[in-house]
Amino acid sequence: MACFIHADLDAFYASVEQLDHPEYLGKPVIVGGLPDDRRSVVSTASYEARKFGVHSAMPIAQAVKLCPQGIYLRGNMGHYREVSEKIMTLFGDFSPEVQQLSIDEAFLDIAGTEGLFGPPEALAQKLKVRVRKETGLTVSVGIAGNKYVAKIASGMSKPDGLYRIAPGGEEAFMRSLPVANIWGAGEKTREIFRKYGLKTCDDIYRLSLETLSSIFGDASGVFLYRAVRGEAAAAFDGERGSHSMSAERTFAYDLYDNFTMESVLLNLCEGLMWRLLEEKWRSRTVSLKIRYKDFTTESAQETFGNPVTTLNGLYDRLVALFRKKYRAGKGVRLLGAGLMNLEWAGLPQQAELFDKEDEKERLLEKVILGINQKFPDAALRRFRSRLGEP
DNA sequence: TCTGGGGTCCTAGGACCC
DNA sequence: TCTGGGGTCCTAGGACCC
Numbered sequence: 001m002a003c004f005i006h007a008d009l010d011a012f013y014a015s016v017e018q019l020d021h022p023e024y025l026g027k028p029v030i031v032g033g034l035p036d037d038r039r040s041v042v043s044t045a046s047y048e049a050r051k052f053g054v055h056s057a058m059p060i061a062q063a064v065k066l067c068p069q070g071i072y073l074r075g076n077m078g079h080y081r082e083v084s085e086k087i088m089t090l091f092g093d094f095s096p097e098v099q100q101l102s103i104d105e106a107f108l109d110i111a112g113t114e115g116l117f118g119p120p121e122a123l124a125q126k127l128k129v130r131v132r133k134e135t136g137l138t139v140s141v142g143i144a145g146n147k148y149v150a151k152i153a154s155g156m157s158k159p160d161g162l163y164r165i166a167p168g169g170e171e172a173f174m175r176s177l178p179v180a181n182i183w184g185a186g187e188k189t190r191e192i193f194r195k196y197g198l199k200t201c202d203d204i205y206r207l208s209l210e211t212l213s214s215i216f217g218d219a220s221g222v223f224l225y226r227a228v229r230g231e232a233a234a235a236f237d238g239e240r241g242s243h244s245m246s247a248e249r250t251f252a253y254d255l256y257d258n259f260t261m262e263s264v265l266l267n268l269c270e271g272l273m274w275r276l277l278e279e280k281w282r283s284r285t286v287s288l289k290i291r292y293k294d295f296t297t298e299s300a301q302e303t304f305g306n307p308v309t310t311l312n313g314l315y316d317r318l319v320a321l322f323r324k325k326y327r328a329g330k331g332v333r334l335l336g337a338g339l340m341n342l343e344w345a346g347l348p349q350q351a352e353l354f355d356k357e358d359e360k361e362r363l364l365e366k367v368i369l370g371i372n373q374k375f376p377d378a379a380l381r382r383f384r385s386r387l388g389e390p
Numbered sequence: 391t392c393t394g395g396g397g398t399c400c401t402a403g404g405a406c407c408c
Numbered sequence: 409t410c411t412g413g414g415g416t417c418c419t420a421g422g423a424c425c426c
Contacts, residue, residue: 183425189423235425299420299421303418
């Protein structure tokens with residue numbers, strides 16, 4: 001019998017900070033930015049902070065108004081990743097099949113583990129105790145016959161909860177919920193729900209697949225049809241399709257100057273190139289993102305015959321896109337760069353793809369990109385001068 | 391109170407080929 | 409002589425998630 005656990009750490013970043021700084025315990029902790037950081041948003045709010053109405057994605061400035069006595073932190077992603085890895089390893093002791101969904105949540109396939117850990121609730125209880133003992137963190141757990149329903153269940157058990165949907169009870173469970181509980185239906189979709197007077201999953205359940213598809217489009221129609229029946233979501237299964245990597249930066253104050261903006265693009269390229277080499281990916285498609293001061297967002301991408309092999313090559317392609325796309329004089333609040341359709345590049349390359357000069361440049365760049373991880377400013381200056389900029 | 395950063399997936403239209 | 413149908417790749421924009 002199929003059985004899945006969804007394990008989700010409670011207010012992860014804020015909880016880690018409270019563990020590292022016991023003086024924060026019991027206090028409203030808001031990770032995402034300092035009170036004076038312009039244009040920052042809340043990444044995670046501790047449960048104490050949520051009582052004031054502070055929640056994820058809220059602008060820091062608004063959080064400060066709601067909760068002036070809060071402890072505001074920018075956060076330390078590297079540290080959170082370390083803690084996350086430790087917990088994911090621990091999850092591996094309870095199931096051979098752990099599917100990490102994000103930094104703070106994972107699915108565990110626990111079919112056939114009964115002999116070792118007892119019934120699913122007993123396993124979940126042991127897992128919660130171990131996470132608490134070894135890290136001090138609390139985790140909320142959902143148990144169901146498929147991943148989708150397990151995820152909904154864990155969300156309803158927060159914080160520090162445990163919620164099991166009995167086998168076969170998935171459909172009745174989903175139908176009993178308001179539409180707000182549907183994972184995968186965000187603000188825009190909820191607007192359509194309101195427009196059609198759909199308040200509960202049962203309201204959606206009563207609509208035919210044809211009706212749902214005509215209202216929400218083919219893919220979303222099928223998704224909703226299955227979701228309210230408590231059926232597994234394709235999104236959580238199967239092998240991932242195409243990969244991409246991107247980097248972007250929002251500026252505290254809008255930029256107008258091309259030289260400054262192209263410096264930023266170079267900076268973004270360095271980070272991407274470093275990761276591309278580290279993670280052994282290859283890409284032929286470069287993308288650019290510009291968000292103007294009025295929040296309108298434009299993007300451009302171009303696919304080339306040959307993959308990106310050097311920082312110089314990546315920067316040249318990105319700047320060409322930028323010079324074509326940027327509406328001169330408009331204030332820019334965000335610039336982004338990306339590499340799409342990544343392919344595994346771990347296999348030996350065909351030598352003819354790269355000429356000798358290119359190969360020399362790649363080796364030099366790799367060394368400098370490495371240095372850049374430690375001394376960002378020095379490396380940036382050096383590259384700018386190499387690129388012949390003023 | 392103006393709206394982060396890093397991802398995935400979907401849609402619609404165009405180019406191109408058979 | 410007035411225009412099919414399917415498949416694939418590409419691009420721009422959007423919705424959504426944590």
